Amino acid sequence: MAARLIDSLATTEELAELFSDESALQAMLDFEAALARAEAGLGIVPQAAAEKIALAAKAELFDSAALSRDTLRAGTPGIPLVKALTERVRATDPTAAGFVHWAATSQDVADTALVLLLKRAQSIFEVDLARLEKALRSLAEKHADTAMLGRTLMQAAPPITFGLKAAGWLGSIRRAHKRLNASFADALVVQFGGASGTLASLGDQGIAVGQALGDELGLAYPDAPWHTHRDRLAALLCDCGVLIGCLGKMARDISLLMQVEVAEAAEPGGAGRGGSSTMPHKRNPTGCSLALAAAYRVPGLVATFLSGMTQEHERGVGGWQAEWPTVAGLIQASGLAIASMVEVAEGLSVNSEKMRANVDATRGTIFAEKAMIMLGKELGRDAAHKLLEETTRKSVAESRHLSEVLRDTPEIAVRLDADALRDLENPEKYLGVADEFRKRLLSPKSKNPESERE
């Protein structure tokens, strides 16, 4: 009853594996083993019991399908997991069985297991984001001087460089990445509160056990249990959402550049990627489409998590139960978007000649602003604006280059010499501080704006 195919465009294999039954089950068992060890270390449960529990806490010893069914009945994965683990321990050591899950509640195991999975997700993201940022940096450096059309509202505008475009993508992704890592650091904390969040059954040892548990699992220990305070997870998922928005913007740009009529860039074909059975030459924006699919899906998942935050008292009714599929779906979508854009960025072919050709095809009309400024110094802005309106319309109507029309307009020709007219339509001569912006975006010291002010 596996369901990979229906989600085949929703996750990478690695992240499918991360949220697989085996992996989720093992994360819950890791909590139980660590809890027993932590409690044994503090003399709360016998050392021998902790060892037996740890021995039994192996995912392969359990029937995950049965546990899934029982979870649906119980309304929480913790209860059937603890029951099954207890039975398995009891089979070898009835006394040890009495110490399984000592002082914990079912939400403790489910929440902490989720955090353990998220910790592994962070590592996966980290690798791919490093590759993506490297590839974008490389594009931004290689194409520092590659002029191309700016496009506002998908219409031609004065030129930019492809280096600046790539640096812009990189800048937003780096900022989102940084925020995301801060959120991971906040969210990777143990949940351990017992029945009501007071750890009452541990007397005054609750915090000591919790800290030891965190040490066992490599997770930080928070101020207090967070069973119905889901802000840390929410912030993490939001930051994924922001990152995916950045990736989606990059993917949309590239998919637009790949249009046959534009043809300025193309994502790599690669094995099995983006083919068409009837049009063998075709290169589809497959990687972009996967990142954009994530960008369509993730906002709704973020909203779901946020709306589920209003959890009742010490355990929510519905809000909590909605979390696992939401978090898993969102993390998987995010990972797929990142991985897809790694592939796109690393293999992107950039057609700088077509970029120049597309600039030229506008016949200089995108430089009307520039001409207006040059003329404005002498004629005044209003008069210059009026002249340029007329000449640009003429250029468009007659399909002639703007510089030619200007040359043939006496009151302009006397003011702009041949050199100026020749340069007018040269995109390299009208890039402003594009390259400074590009460098600032690439700067390793690029920092928060507030610090920059000082």
Added chain:
Amino acid sequence: MAARLIDSLATTEELAELFSDESALQAMLDFEAALARAEAGLGIVPQAAAEKIALAAKAELFDSAALSRDTLRAGTPGIPLVKALTERVRATDPTAAGFVHWAATSQDVADTALVLLLKRAQSIFEVDLARLEKALRSLAEKHADTAMLGRTLMQAAPPITFGLKAAGWLGSIRRAHKRLNASFADALVVQFGGASGTLASLGDQGIAVGQALGDELGLAYPDAPWHTHRDRLAALLCDCGVLIGCLGKMARDISLLMQVEVAEAAEPGGAGRGGSSTMPHKRNPTGCSLALAAAYRVPGLVATFLSGMTQEHERGVGGWQAEWPTVAGLIQASGLAIASMVEVAEGLSVNSEKMRANVDATRGTIFAEKAMIMLGKELGRDAAHKLLEETTRKSVAESRHLSEVLRDTPEIAVRLDADALRDLENPEKYLGVADEFRKRLLSPKSKNPESERE
């Protein structure tokens, strides 16, 4: 790498099965077999080829894990599926292999397969909704006269009956169900358009093939291919969303009634359901929590689908690729919500004594409105309102019944005789047309309001 556990509170087993690899794969293969048969029937492909294709179109012959991997590479499930099917047919009949997927495009197979799965989902929903509606009707009839507190803003208000409450749930669910079935009827249509939606490779036979394909699959044939017109699917998912909203409202109400301080109703315990390891007597609102979890998740999924509708030209970049997990997740959540509320409704225990006790515990203050009206006839509304404000405050402050306070207030006592005062706090005597509303909601002829006006 199966992932049932992480989604264990997100689907029923039956719906997990519906969207399993085997099931999704078979739906795609069914499309290919039906297409070959339809084309053979019209003399477009050889009858023998159609037979060979149909023979090969068995899910168990394919490696779904490999297909999932290839789908992620291809960006669509259709391409690797067709390739694998072609290879399999080729192994027995190279000529027949040339007719696999004849004239179709990869989206045709994916979309029509999805529709086939939705058709089966409708049958599943239908069975459960019939049970749910029956159970609610039974509650609404049995408790026609069971008075209970009305509660506005979760505060005590004049009484209603539990029968009316149950009928209100039923009414909204029936309306949503009716809309949903209309949307299913609209959405269960073949997608068959070929490369660009013109079926150009079939010459003038495109529509004939499409109709025959629909007949083979038991699906209607639409006006035209709908590859980037997703309104029918969107409407279907929206109507699921409305239904889940209705179920969520019912679940919220019941979870509130189950609070230990209210204790007016309880969902059944059932095998493995809702227990607590440390508090064996506890009955948790497990079924309600699952329906509410769906009610938290579904709105975001609806939004995802709607925002993905803006699909580019003849095949979308991202919007389409986001659909499968969205649709599957939403249908599974909906089915689980329905099934959970079936169990809740069929096994609901209603404590009519506690309902009466909770009415009585308000010491008659919820009947202030009634007393005001009775007095208003003689005193005028303003004077009556003023008097009731004072007496109600006194009743609350002194923890005395309102009727007693009224009896001890001379200017009231002369106007309301002992009988009237005795009746004042009797909830059965202040139910207005609750029972008529209840009956109207249960009426088998309950119809659209616009027709009612005639």
Added chain:
Amino acid sequence: MAARLIDSLATTEELAELFSDESALQAMLDFEAALARAEAGLGIVPQAAAEKIALAAKAELFDSAALSRDTLRAGTPGIPLVKALTERVRATDPTAAGFVHWAATSQDVADTALVLLLKRAQSIFEVDLARLEKALRSLAEKHADTAMLGRTLMQAAPPITFGLKAAGWLGSIRRAHKRLNASFADALVVQFGGASGTLASLGDQGIAVGQALGDELGLAYPDAPWHTHRDRLAALLCDCGVLIGCLGKMARDISLLMQVEVAEAAEPGGAGRGGSSTMPHKRNPTGCSLALAAAYRVPGLVATFLSGMTQEHERGVGGWQAEWPTVAGLIQASGLAIASMVEVAEGLSVNSEKMRANVDATRGTIFAEKAMIMLGKELGRDAAHKLLEETTRKSVAESRHLSEVLRDTPEIAVRLDADALRDLENPEKYLGVADEFRKRLLSPKSKNPESERE
């Protein structure tokens, strides 16, 4: 403290007016006047009181800013409105003041007022949708034979006609329109339930009053009050969401066609529309951007309404209070999207020459499928596929027309004569049943698919 500017891209003026203070206030006052008349007609309140109430129920007599402030304090618009109306009636007739809002609760007035506003919204939508559908039909008819590129994943694909594209937009909009009107019919019902939804203070006259109230207001009378059953409103907003998705798809397509590199269509400039101060010739996709803005905003608003459906008992805590801005925002966004696309469709300029030029610019590679089929009859599909792969790659690599490459490939040239090669790249000769689909979509009898099957 008016706030039009911040919402200036979020509503039409007409719909801003519809939800203005004056209009919303008058709708609430209309409820109160109609209620008094209905109750007077049934002898429940004095006829004279009803007349006084109706006289006072004029929006211009009230201070809407003060009412807004008081509404925020009260948490509902009904309470301050009733208080202010009562004071105003009392000023002329103290007795009549006692009959203001008789038997109603504050939610009754707010909900019914909303319904009255929605009824007017429907009329506004209706006018614009009729214009939009007429304009699209006209485009679809005029361009029945205008061939253009099909585009899948924004890459060139076999040709379609612009007539079919316009008919596809029309088909989806007509279907969504039809659904929306059915939802309006369901939703335009009175809400009248009194304190708890039983109309207890009216004894057995509740339904008679409700029906008379509906008649006064021109609204249907439902089975029962729907104070916490919001499915009818939810369905209405969902159907707006589906319609906006259809409009967004059309807007996205047109904005893509308007790209300077594509240049196949342009929305009209119109007064003040879409200009650029520095590039006077530029035609921006302004109308499309407004429809797309709505398509970005509406899904979240739909999700908000759906998630707010889980309203507690007989009056919700939060879910209900979230509705007014959500409904108003969504209806306004929808109306603006419709109006924007009316302007786009009515003034759309279509450049059929550029469409043909863009087909030609693919140098016939989009007809590889066609050539493969022609050759496949003789060579077998596999061999043909292989040949076409090679020749298409050659065509792309050498920037030569596919037909030329085929002509120069001996094993093909012997099988495809000069006529066939000449026709190969003619888009009109490879349109399949595009025109039949177009006609079916335009058919006035276009009906639900299920009926079509019979």
Added chain:
Amino acid sequence: MAARLIDSLATTEELAELFSDESALQAMLDFEAALARAEAGLGIVPQAAAEKIALAAKAELFDSAALSRDTLRAGTPGIPLVKALTERVRATDPTAAGFVHWAATSQDVADTALVLLLKRAQSIFEVDLARLEKALRSLAEKHADTAMLGRTLMQAAPPITFGLKAAGWLGSIRRAHKRLNASFADALVVQFGGASGTLASLGDQGIAVGQALGDELGLAYPDAPWHTHRDRLAALLCDCGVLIGCLGKMARDISLLMQVEVAEAAEPGGAGRGGSSTMPHKRNPTGCSLALAAAYRVPGLVATFLSGMTQEHERGVGGWQAEWPTVAGLIQASGLAIASMVEVAEGLSVNSEKMRANVDATRGTIFAEKAMIMLGKELGRDAAHKLLEETTRKSVAESRHLSEVLRDTPEIAVRLDADALRDLENPEKYLGVADEFRKRLLSPKSKNPESERE
């Protein structure tokens, strides 16, 4: 045509004012004045022109209704604003008119104006959040020892303290507040890029102008223009979303505590707040309902912003145009939620006697876990568990206190002496480390968990 009433439950007055026409218009004019001054300072425009522009840049001189209409036509507020300002400057100084908006594009003014409004929103939030945190701290300190029921899945669970509950709310709100302020710091940056984001018309002075502009406006200067990189705004809105989720959780808890059957807390009545016309004694959770309304609305608005991030190239088509109403609605909802919970927290009345009574009403069954542990030491956990299951069921069935049933069960009575049995049901004796958690949450040094580990 003002529309305050329809949004009366969607914003505070202060935030309605912040996004009013006057305020939004002035923010845009502030940009223009600051730009002229910055450019004059660098010798780019004449000082005199800058002065004339600044003099004209007063909101009260403009017709905001006309600007709103023109904005809808233009598809952006910048174009009509600049046109109107230019005309006004021209009236006094035609030369100065030529320097209005020098080198800027329409998006620069709209985006920077939005940032200026957000800066003021932060100040408003800051004041209210400080009050809220102070009030919660006070509650958490005052009720350090106030025992109350823990409630999981809205069922009775072992006791907590109200102090811990309040500290839990505070902890989540403080964390969200801290994140939000970091996001404000990131987002409060100038947008200034000119036509395509290169500031080409300023030659090499673009960055100098941008920095001077930031200084004029009190905004930081970013790495580069962010016209289509919306991550900073997105992160800010997400963090509002997380905060509102925290407030919604607090509001939901309090609204549950306010139920007449629970009656453990009540928000204050205050002027005009939460009354009921017919039940004068009633205290509705009005403030909570407003915060919860925000918690229903904000997730959809967050999703809208995230899904609009995929903005095309150098100016988006739809995604950008959707932002203003989304941001304004979200900020207003957030501010209202904060302000509402300030009022709730500052005036919250806590009924500690009812809290104790509700603990007692469970007749000790919530202490079954405690008894089990005490017995488990002697009997072993399994035997203890079995015994407690039986005795708890008996306690519930016979409506007797658990301690009595235990006393009457010989095998238990011999092991638990009278003192132990007397203490069993004392909530103060079973609070675990509730108070330590409370103190940690209140600690001024409460810091990020990762640093805590060191």
